[in-house]
Amino acid sequence: MTASTETDRPGVGEQASVRPAMSRKAEELDRTWYSPSGFFGWFTQVNHRMIGKRFIITSFIFFLMAGIESLLLRTQLAVPENSFLTPDHFNQLFTMHGSTMMFFFAVPMMEGLGIYVVPLMIGTRDMAFPRLNAFGYYVYLIAGVTLYAAGFLGHAPDGGWFAYVPLTLTQYSPGLGLDFWATMITFIEISALVAAVELIVTIFKQRAPGMSLNRMPLFVWAMLVTMFMIVFAMPPLMVGSVMLALDRTVSTHFFMTSGGGEPLLWQHLFWFFGHPEVYIILVPALGVISSIVVTFARRPIFGYTAMVLSVVAIGFVAFGLWVHHMFTTGLPTLGVSFFTAASVMIAVPSGVQIFCWIATLWGAKLRFATPLLFVLGFFFIFVLGGLTGVMVASVPFDTQVHDTYFLVAHFHYVLIGGAVFPVFGAIYYWFPKVFGCMLNETAGKWSFVLMFVGFNMSFFPMHQLGLQGMPRRVYTYLSESGWFELSLLATIGAYVFALGVLVTAVDALLSFLRKPDAPDNPWGGDTLEWATSSPPPNYNFEDIPVVRGRWALWERGEEPAGTVVGLRSGRREVLVTTLLDAEPHAVAILPGPTIWPFLSAVAVAAGFLGFIRHPIWFPIGLLLTFVGFVGWLWPRAVGGSAEEEQAR
Amino acid sequence: MNAETRFDAGELPRLPADYRAPLWWGIVGLILVESVVFATLITSYFYLGIDQPEWPPAGTKTPDLVKPTLGTLVLMASSLPMHWADRGITRGDQTALRWGLLLSIALAVTFLVLKYIEYSEMGYRWYTHSYGSISWAIIGFHSTHVVALILKTVVVSALAWIGYFSERRSLAVKVNGIYWHFVVAVWIPLYATLYWMPRVLK
Numbered sequence: 001m002t003a004s005t006e007t008d009r010p011g012v013g014e015q016a017s018v019r020p021a022m023s024r025k026a027e028e029l030d031r032t033w034y035s036p037s038g039f040f041g042w043f044t045q046v047n048h049r050m051i052g053k054r055f056i057i058t059s060f061i062f063f064l065m066a067g068i069e070s071l072l073l074r075t076q077l078a079v080p081e082n083s084f085l086t087p088d089h090f091n092q093l094f095t096m097h098g099s100t101m102m103f104f105f106a107v108p109m110m111e112g113l114g115i116y117v118v119p120l121m122i123g124t125r126d127m128a129f130p131r132l133n134a135f136g137y138y139v140y141l142i143a144g145v146t147l148y149a150a151g152f153l154g155h156a157p158d159g160g161w162f163a164y165v166p167l168t169l170t171q172y173s174p175g176l177g178l179d180f181w182a183t184m185i186t187f188i189e190i191s192a193l194v195a196a197v198e199l200i201v202t203i204f205k206q207r208a209p210g211m212s213l214n215r216m217p218l219f220v221w222a223m224l225v226t227m228f229m230i231v232f233a234m235p236p237l238m239v240g241s242v243m244l245a246l247d248r249t250v251s252t253h254f255f256m257t258s259g260g261g262e263p264l265l266w267q268h269l270f271w272f273f274g275h276p277e278v279y280i281i282l283v284p285a286l287g288v289i290s291s292i293v294v295t296f297a298r299r300p301i302f303g304y305t306a307m308v309l310s311v312v313a314i315g316f317v318a319f320g321l322w323v324h325h326m327f328t329t330g331l332p333t334l335g336v337s338f339f340t341a342a343s344v345m346i347a348v349p350s351g352v353q354i355f356c357w358i359a360t361l362w363g364a365k366l367r368f369a370t371p372l373l374f375v376l377g378f379f380f381i382f383v384l385g386g387l388t389g390v391m392v393a394s395v396p397f398d399t400q401v402h403d404t405y406f407l408v409a410h411f412h413y414v415l416i417g418g419a420v421f422p423v424f425g426a427i428y429y430w431f432p433k434v435f436g437c438m439l440n441e442t443a444g445k446w447s448f449v450l451m452f453v454g455f456n457m458s459f460f461p462m463h464q465l466g467l468q469g470m471p472r473r474v475y476t477y478l479s480e481s482g483w484f485e486l487s488l489l490a491t492i493g494a495y496v497f498a499l500g501v502l503v504t505a506v507d508a509l510l511s512f513l514r515k516p517d518a519p520d521n522p523w524g525g526d527t528l529e530w531a532t533s534s535p536p537p538n539y540n541f542e543d544i545p546v547v548r549g550r551w552a553l554w555e556r557g558e559e560p561a562g563t564v565v566g567l568r569s570g571r572r573e574v575l576v577t578t579l580l581d582a583e584p585h586a587v588a589i590l591p592g593p594t595i596w597p598f599l600s601a602v603a604v605a606a607g608f609l610g611f612i613r614h615p616i617w618f619p620i621g622l623l624l625t626f627v628g629f630v631g632w633l634w635p636r637a638v639g640g641s642a643e644e645e646q647a648r
Numbered sequence: 649m650n651a652e653t654r655f656d657a658g659e660l661p662r663l664p665a666d667y668r669a670p671l672w673w674g675i676v677g678l679i680l681v682e683s684v685v686f687a688t689l690i691t692s693y694f695y696l697g698i699d700q701p702e703w704p705p706a707g708t709k710t711p712d713l714v715k716p717t718l719g720t721l722v723l724m725a726s727s728l729p730m731h732w733a734d735r736g737i738t739r740g741d742q743t744a745l746r747w748g749l750l751l752s753i754a755l756a757v758t759f760l761v762l763k764y765i766e767y768s769e770m771g772y773r774w775y776t777h778s779y780g781s782i783s784w785a786i787i788g789f790h791s792t793h794v795v796a797l798i799l800k801t802v803v804v805s806a807l808a809w810i811g812y813f814s815e816r817r818s819l820a821v822k823v824n825g826i827y828w829h830f831v832v833a834v835w836i837p838l839y840a841t842l843y844w845m846p847r848v849l850k
């Protein structure tokens with residue numbers, strides 16, 4: 001029974017490049033793993049590649065929105081005493097810019113990359129909980145759209161991206177803006193946590209046979225570490241944002257001093273999340289860079305073990321740093337010294353990463369395609385951001401530049417260097433895999449040059465502005481301040497940067513409309529996603545590969561080392577392997593497309609949003625969500641016996 | 649190994665009801681996430697309480713111990729029939745499964761009723777002071793879990809009564825049980841925090 005469909009399988013040697021008319025097996029797989037299309041179909045899709053693609057595209061749109069907001073801010077700051085924006089609008093715009101970039105662009109973008117690429121890289125057909133995946137996406141979408149819709153209707157938050165209390169309590173921020181903010185932040189955390197659990201389980205249990213932990217691609221390691229960081233960092237923020245919402249809606253006293261509340265509690269909860277957040281964004285980017293460096297240097301990474309250990313170390317140390325955001329709040333000196341030391345310590349594993357990449361690139365026959373350019377851009381920018389980071393880790397210096405443009409320069413160097421450049425590298429690198437066509441190399445190089453020059457032009461002068469005392473979050477400044485020339489330069493730089501982004505966006509849009517023509521493995525990469533077609537079929541691989549080395553496709557010329565037989569094609573079967581050594585020990589059967597995750601997300605949203613108006617919505621939301629979950633999890637074969645289900 | 653390296657998955661078990669099932673790991677992941685949430689709540693409780701001159705604040709009584717301790721025992725007891733149900737279905741014993749689930753639900757409902765009585769008599773509310781806020785938050789959050797647990801288990805026992813489960817199809821019972829034990833276990837540090845800490849911090 002098991003191998004009936006396997007007998008006509010072509011030999012392993014033929015499967016890579018020659019792809020004749022679909023085999024019978026492929027046809028059956030195609031039917032089994034179909035993904036509904038059309039408007040209503042869209043709400044029922046669950047395949048990880050669809051969901052991953054949605055995360056990536058949606059977060060890119062949020063990136064553009066936040067980018068437009070930043071251009072408005074920079075336009076206002078171009079000349080002294082400008083009246084392009086009112087002070088209120090300025091506050092709302094930087095709040096939305098920061099919140100969007102951090103919560104609705106950077107994290108979901110990284111999750112999207114993980115959701116799309118990881119299952120392919122580890123050689124499985126889908127993620128462990130496909131429906132949960134879809135649920136996470138809808139939660140994210142609803143959160144983002146609601147926040148923006150509320151903003152356009154005049155309920156924009158204006159408390160900055162870290163929403164410090166007491167400013168953000170009802171007393172000083174009446175209106176609904178911050179209610180929406182606190183609620184939607186809670187909401188997006190749910191989405192991130194869902195993706196985290198999902199990716200961890202998939203990486204732990206669904207790797208191709210032979211892909212033991214010490215053979216796992218560095219990108220997958222990076223994702224694994226990131227997802228664990230999300231598991232530990234996001235719940236405290238969720239608790240914090242719920243407390244904030246409660247303080248605002250039902251007058252609790254978590255942060256309000258009048259009833260014994262502690263404003264600093266908010267800061268602790270926020271930064272306990274907020275610092276790891278930076279690494280939640282950075283660590284996947286490190287994984288992207290490792291992938292790109294290996295591929296374009298055309299040799300294995302130097303110091304694989306050191307790379308893995310340092311990524312894990314970054315994950316741990318990142319949790320010991322949060323207080324460095326609170327140096328100016330009057331904490332005990334001993335505590336402050338501890339956090340200074342920890343903050344400097346994180347430079348060590350980061351340095352290990354950089355040196356291993358340099359060693360890999362050193363003397364290699366490099367191929368200067370666009371993805372590598374963005375990686376080189378990352379090196380330059382991120383190292384500069386790291387240097388100012390070590391500077392602000394020292395308390396006296398931080399006290400001086402706290403809340404000035406020096407800080408704005410520092411964190412944009414870290415975030416744009418550490419996230420935006422790698423993400424653009426990733427876009428150029430994986431676009432052919434995802435959409436089946438290459439992006440234009442010339443456009444890519446132009447985009448890179450414009451972004452690199454524009455970025456430095458915009459943010460380098462801010463260091464100087466900060467040292468001259470220009471505070472952040474001011475909507476304008478006086479002519480006598482002497483900040484005009486550098487501010488104007490920063491504004492021009494921002495527009496140059498935006499032009500660079502636009503080049504890639506237009507190029508991507510045009511390529512998206514072209515007919516797919518990319519080869520399976522355009523860059524000669526070593527990981528398994530390059531062993532299937534571009535774009536991959538819904539079932540990812542016709543035959544699940546067997547792995548017997550760290551560089552799956554380089555072990556024996558562009559092909560995996562063997563294949564798995566005996567997975568049935570007539571239902572969604574995926575192989576489950578052991579955690580450490582990836583030895584197969586079971587087969588899981590995944591559920592298919594359904595509307596329930598969408599309905600459940602709507603139910604959760606109704607509960608959360610209704611709560612802003614009245615607490616009665618809490619039980620209503622709970623009940624509706626419960627109904628949604630029952631519909632979602634209801635067994636497929638209530639009538640039949642287990643034996644029948646096994647055999648079918 | 650050579651090009652013939654093949655692995656035959658044909659004979660691997662299809663629906664194992666143990667740690668080989670991804671769902672089992674998913675529940676472990678959920679428990680991990682929720683543990684961090686509960687840990688954050690407890691930490692916040694201490695953070696709010698530690699610097700106060702009096703905790704609970706003047707005018708608010710230190711919580712009584714009798715009812716909550718009784719409730720805690722009831723809740724802990726609910727884990728036993730759940731375990732019995734779980735064991736039962738592993739051996740194919742439908743009676744143990746059906747009655748075990750119902751008994752657990754009954755005990756959990758009793759716990760909620762006790763909590764309801766206790767908190768409706770409480771002299772303060774969440775808007776009274778920070779002590780009230782954090783206590784109600786912890787109780788509210790945990791009780792919501794118990795409610796969700798009961799609802800979930802009602803569905804599982806409905807399936808049990810129509811004979812859906814068997815020794816080869818028991819994963820849903822297993823993971824429901826694991827989560828049940830978690831919600832019970834996490835109550836113990838919460839109980840210690842809410843009812844004993846005010847005595848210690850005094």
Ligand code: HEM
Nearest residue numbers: 067070073074094098101106160161162415472473474494
């Ligand atoms: C397109 C390039 C970008 C430009 C021109 C830009 C510009 C700005 C400006 C003008 C501010 C306000 C500074 C102030 O008044 O204090 C700001 C704040 C901020 N930006 Fe950006 N930004 C860019 C990209 C990014 C990215 C990619 C991220 C994160 C991934 C980011 C995160 C933030 C954050 C967190 C704030 C602080 C908001 C607050 O004060 O609450 N920015 N940015």
Ligand SMILES: [Cu+2]
Nearest residue numbers: 275321324325
């Ligand atoms: Cu930090």
